[in-house]
Amino acid sequence: MSPLLKFTYTIAVILIVFFTSPFVCLSVCPKKESEALLSLSFTFKLTDSSTPWTNETDCCEWHGIKCDENNSHVLGISVGIMEGLLIDDGIRGGVIADSLCKLPFLTRLDIWDTGATGTLSSCLGDLQYLQFLRIVNSRLSGIIPLSICMLTNLTELNLGGNQLSGSLPFCLNKLSSLSSLSLANNRLSGQIPFTWGDLALLKSLDVSFNQLSGNLPSSFVGLSSLTELYANGNRFNQSNPSWGFPSSIQTLHLSLNHELTISDTFFHNLTKLEHLSLSNCTLNISTSWIPNFQLVELELVLCQMDGQIPPWISTQFSLGSLTLANNGVAGEIPSWLWATSLSELNLSQNHLHGPLFPNVPNSVISVLDVSSNALNGCIPSLWPRIEYSPPQGFLLMLNDNMFTGNIPPNLCKLSPSVKLNLENNKLDGMIPWCLIEDGSTVDYLNLGGNSLEGRMPQGFIVSSGITSLVIRNNQLSGAFLPSFTNHTVLRILDIGYNKFTGHLPKSIGKISALQVLVMNDNQFSGEILSEIGDLKQLQILDLSSNNLSGSIPHNIVFLEAMAVAREDAYATYSELNYGGYVIRKFFSLGGLDVTSKGTKQYYPYILSTFTGIDLSNNQLNGDVPFDVGKMKGLIFLNLSMNNLSGIIPHSFGDMSQLESLDLSSNKFSGNIPSELQSLSYLGYLNLSNNNLSGNIPQGGQMITFENTSYSGNQYLQGCPLPRNCSWPKFAPPPPVSAAENKDEKESEQIPWYQIGVGWSYGAGFLIVVVLLLSVRERWRRKYFKRVDDLLKFMFPFMRNRRL
Template sequence: MVISYIIEMPRVPQNPLLKFIIVIVAFITLSNKPYLCLCRCPDYESEALLRFKSSSNDSSGSSNSWVNGTDCCMWDGIDCNEEMNHVTRVGTTYSPLSIQAGIISDSLCNLHFLTNLELSGDGLTGTLPPCLGKLSYLRFLILVGHRLSGEIPSTFCGLTNLTYLDLGGNQLNGSLPSCLGNLYSLTDLSLDGNKLSGSIPFSVGSLSSLQNLFISHNLLSGLIPLSIGNLSSLTYLDLSFNHLTGTLPSSFAQLYSLGTLIADGNPFSGNILSSVFPSSISTLSLTLNQTISETFFHNLTGLDALYLSNCVLNISTTWIPEFQLIILSLKSCIVGGQIPGWISTQFLLKELVLADNDLYGEIPSWLFSPPMNFLTLSGNHLQGKLFACNSVYLKLIDLSRNELSGPMPSVWPPYLGQLRLNDNRFSGNIPSSLGSLSSLSLLNLANNKLNGTIPPSLGNSGYFLRVLKLGSNSLQGMIPQEFSKLRLFSLVIKNNKLNGLFPSSILNFSAIRVLDIGNNSFEGQIPKTIGNLSELQVLVMKGNLFSGGIPPQIGQLKQLQILDLSSNNLSGFIPSSIVSLQAMSVATEDGNILQEENAFVGHFGRGSYQDDLVMHPKGTELYYPYILSTLTGIDLSNNQLNGDVPLDFGKLKGLRFLNLSMNNLKGTIPHSLGNMSQLESFDLSSNKISGNIPSELQSLSSLAYLNLSNNNLSGNIPQGGQMILFENTSYSGNQYLQGCPLPKNCPWPKFAPPRPLSAAENKDEEESEQIPWYQLGVGWSCGAGFLIVVVLLLLVRERWRNKYFKGVDDILKFLFPFLRNRRL
């Protein structure tokens, strides 16, 4: 093809000899420069890629260049080998494929020369095609962070050239293939963050080239195989947060290259001895339900990072470790009262976590000495005052959930990024000097005894401030106008004495996700522009003095999951746009904690925060220390709202809590509420609702709390589904309502609902339905009774007895000729 192309070039001289020389020279040149080949990738490979494109959605836009009829080797995200123009890479470093939705098409299995398959994003679903195991040239298979499910195909064990396998962060289940040891070329194996179960196969010890093994956050159980000690090249091992039992095998001591061992979050039984650790370990993370002493660290002379939890430290106060730690984390341990003195010998310590250890006493000043970067002492009983510190090294201070008291210091580390002092006993004013911390990204001073006003200087905290929590104090005054300069993700100032109109500065927080200003004295109307906060997930404005109507623009908050406007002076209709809240319209079963989604990027990297919430969904106050993405609720109670309940409220199928009580609502209960399959609590009490209770409410199988009392309802109470379980207090105060459990027209004894049957009684009832013992008993009883009556009559009356026997003789005489002829 190359030669014919050159011969047909218009500028080639027509002299046959000269043309022949040019062709030979060109052929030799192209033979030595294969990248000048003018051939195209095979059509079947182009078709395979186009089929994959049609089954997925590439948000990176790389696949936009994938056009039928063009050379697939020229497409973005595709690499080919230079000699034969076969596709070798799908998803490259310079042109990654980020899949937003779709499946892994079987067509990729037609790319027989594929060496790299790297699909980023989070949208792939379905299962792993078993035919991928036939791609014998495959070296890199990276499908991390998607939603792939099903088992890992055993055909993958045939990928003997595979060196890098990353299937982490999916939903894969089943057990690890027993043939896993066939992947002898593997250097990196990552299966963390799935739902894999069963035991770790013994064959894993055959992966002689393995350097990094990540199988954390799964459901793996059983013992750690002894064969793992054969992994002489292993440098990083993460087994954390599984269900592994037993203890660490003695063969771990043979892992001479192992530098990092992470095995916390497993219910290990038996004591783990220091002899199992190779001296090469520099990072160790364990959950130990045992007492450890200095001898535990005998072989760990090169340790620089130590993470321990759930253990008891019985260590002498005069002990001086042979190692110098950079990171020390002791969580939920018993360390002996005060902060251990041996920690002061760790002169290289940059990160110290002593959380939930029941420590008491005062905080020693040496903890704030260089080169400490991150200090966490939360969840203890530390007391005393907090002294000033201006260390240029400190970037995070977490002293939350202690018993610290007194005024807060006015001097702070200049590059502090996160300050958590919540749940203590600090008093006095909030220092205005906090506003000079230009790197501050999180400030949590909630649940203290702070008073005074919010310093306007906090509005000058800079671009990085993302989380501000000042709730449950005694702060007064208004929200400073300087707050309009901030770009907050979360603002929680609930349970204070703040006042004034709705803070207009909040409307500039375009990225805000959690806004809780409840239980203050704010007044005025809710501005229409609140609908511009498009990222808002939680909106709590309860317990204030807001008046006017609920703006219909609130329906524009597509991400909103919690809407609490209760206990205000709101009036007017419930806007029909409220049914447009998309996050409440999708029924979901599993959810994540919002803090994981509400991560932020500060001046010194990523951080996360945890939001809590108090709601009144079931007639009582409920505290949620975590806000799950499945927690959805609307509370408009204790206002002056009137008009009808929106007829299409049932569109909010994902709503779990709905409280419209103590208003002036009229009209009827919408039939569409029967579509709210996840509704757990429904309170419509103390309104002016009339008409019947819709029979559709019987289908609400999740409904655990119902209050329709003190309305104008009439007719019969539906007697099916969950409705039969509620007491009369759910329906009282409706003059024309009747039926159980109300006394009027209720056939139940003492107006109590029939007792639900236990599992054993249900089983007996099912068996009784299968065999009609009752009917059989009635039949036998009737037959026996008839025979007894006949016998008694024959014994008493002689005339009846003679007629009876004469009738029997006549019948026998009549039948005898027939019986005889039949016998002959």
């Protein structure tokens, strides 16, 4: 080829690229698809490198959107909180709109933990290319449309964690490519359709925690690919199905259903079973039975075991996790348990006695729960060194037993991360302070309810890694002067019911993460620290029954966790585990005693919305901060048995969540603020034994309290007190206004005006008839003829009736 021709070709190629590149760049996301995405109305907290969802940018560049590289059609949506889905934890809300169906080329829809609302539109069946449909942990409502059965390319369907209701779609058997189906944690009812047995490729089925009933369909025996079946938390009453389960099942969860009767035939064909969870069942299994499977995980809760651990469990040599809680198991812990490969063992809430184990166990158990039994003897001092710690750390729960003796110091370095609960035993001696001091590997510690004694060493620095410290209800004494650092993660500190003396340690103000502070029933003196006002996350403050004096620090009203009013405070599952940690199959590490509504109450868990202050039975004086009403989220407040004076602040009426208020046995004077009538949640009120005067407000909850709530106030009057109470215990009906009274009297009078109007119309009609008859003779004759005919007709009829 000549140089000239080569040059010509080169120029042509350059011109083609130059003139066509703008058109290539114009291939962007279609407008309809962009508008459909915007209708989902998700709000993101994006990183600097993320592109927000706006009309100003191409939707193919948006956060969580995947498009076809050729024609820019939207192929995938991935939004929510889930590792691997590219989305951060800043997503908020969203609506599942019908416009979602305007994305005809969509192959993947992943929406996780967004709180998205809406319903599943029947037009979803038009998304013929959809392969993955996952809308999980949101707030979808309504029924599952039958049109979803048209998605024949679907391989995974997950609608778990929503509010879906109605029955299960019977036509899902048309989804011949489906391998994973999850409808867990909804409100679905009815039975599992028989047609689901046609899902030949189904590997995982999860319908747990719904309201399903009946039996599992016998067609399930044909699910030859099924390896995981989660049907727990329903109303199934399956008992030894004659058809048996598919032999392919490896994981079977049937807990929390109606009572199950389990015999050997129940496990027919389950040769590959590895994970089994049953509860509330009756085991009718022969003691000589040897299973034809090897379990890795076994959970049997609330099953009747006839007082012993089933011998067949000893044949499970691959067992790594065993839970036999609340089964009435008695006797000693069998020695063969310690020779297994168990890493997690839960024998809690049984009747076991004897020592924990006679010698050092051969197995390396990282989670051991034997709480709520009758085990005795000393806590073993020799433990195997655990080099590997699971994600939750080494969990040792020996609480609520009868262990005696000292706490072995070996527990201080047991594992890189230790959670230890020895509450409610008979332990004595001194606390090995290495459990708590800086450098300790213990991050949760509960030693409450024992007979431990001694003093805290001077210059003691609390471990910066400990998140829960409970040493209440012991015989500890001396000054409590630990040093807390600014970087501590301590959330719960409970040293109540001891004999600590001295002033409150100022370093408490450095515990920025503290949520529960309980120091009641000690011998602390001096003033309440103003540094407590710096604890922005504090939910529970209990300094009752000490010798504290001075006034209530004003900055206590700035505790931020107590300043947020929650209109529906208990409509949440969020909770602060008192003891700091809860994992699957295991119970909390402790509880909390709170004096609320006049009595001591025990809370094993503290909701994230539960807040309260108890400063009762001290020597506090002065006024209550006038702006105490800033703590709008406070649920209980106890300032009784002090020397507080002045008036009761009117701002109490702003504490809209208050349920319990105790100001008794003080020196308050003046009137009871009428603003207390607006406290609609107030269920307990005690203003007795003060110097209050005037009338008791008679509105709202005030009229529901007994006279004991107001007694001991010499100049207070009005119901329910006998002084100047002019009506019964319950308030009289509200007074009728003058206008209403006038209307009522008028309604009781005879309506002469209406009667007169009626007579006038009647008389006028008769006059018109008479005038017409007198003017026209022809009309007059016809009229009287009609009257005569009518009389002739009626007379025989009336005569026959008389005969």
